[in-house]
Amino acid sequence: MTKNNDEVAHVDRLQAVPLYHQLFLQLREEIINGSRAFGSRLPPEQELAETFGVSRITARRALAELADANLVGRKRRVGTHVTYQSPVRPIEGSIEQAMESLITYGRKTQVRILDLDAVPAKMPVTEALGIAAGTPVLRVARVRLLENQPISHLVSYVPAELAGGMDRSSLRSTPMLTLLEQAGVQIGAATQIITASLADASLANLLEVEIGSPILRVSRTVSDTNRRPVQHVVAQFRPDLYQIKLDLHSAVA
Template structure:
């Protein structure tokens, strides 16, 4: 099953009952809501969108029009289409060490099936988030995490191609990707994480053994090193009936 992104694989299910324009609308909307396409960023043109999804320009125009109608983007002649959505939620600060410990514990408590590890040209959103130079490639790693033999999450991660010797089919079976990168000298200083809900498309439903259009918990994470350079992007999709996030909230003590 291919992961999510743009311009590299088949992105829509042409046999689904959901119209193509609405499938594309939902994918772009979710990328905006998750922060993959941040406020002020440019969306593809009608022509680029049509080529990316192998649809007509009329379909691409409707997608961008619907995004504008729902106040996710603004379209201006000769200036293109830019994201205008800002999340109303204020970021919550949390301890990075505790978060990493939790992720490593999840890795130890589940089994992983490595679906694919490939070196390739990145989607635009990934290249921008990892601050890659033009033409620089990435390693894309796709895994399915299982709990008690049942699929729990479909996880797609990206790192710079210079780490293709670190992130491999063999090493991902041995340890979680954060541990592999830490062993290679890439230590997590801080991360940005967005949690949202999406509906499973046909491919996700097949990978996670759920019904199409079932609710999925989507966690997008960008991890930074000691020099504030991003070195890992992960998009994890978890079954809502088997996965939840617990937070212990405490009242701050007066100083």
């Protein structure tokens, strides 16, 4: 089962991982990736239970686990609110080197297109692309494979007006950044955030790992030379098959 911009994946009752922990993993990912922003209110226990098809006790335990992880705060008669804020620290790097590496990665791996649809943009995509809620974007969900092993799951968003040349055929054979350049986009910069995450039931199935396995999560927004965001992608990698290497150089000659 895959998750798109409007879906919430359900827990997998056939797995040995407790249902409350599966629910915790899904909510944790939504908090870490910004879908549930700082200060936002989580649904009450009964609503979560109905949404995920679990008992209220299970929902309560998942919320308690989020609180224990310092991701949310819980108060009687107030509810559960997100308290997590990402402690991001920037590191400067070469955009040319990064783009070359990404395009090479795209060419050396095989791709499986899971989903390709025009959707109305929501948070955190609206913030990343600097667009209003509801603005049409192309959403592309893919799994990349290396020697027939799934190595990463990627969900990319591109403004609809830049996505005319993107279809299943072109995306299978050509890296998305190359398609953007072919559409006339001049890549100017990118912002990338690298964090650690844990595989929920849906991601574990796609990457063929155990639920709760460590995952390398990369959120990247690419802009053109006029600083207009042209692509936002959330990529989740198996760390046993993928590493990120940074060559850092002194700014002083």
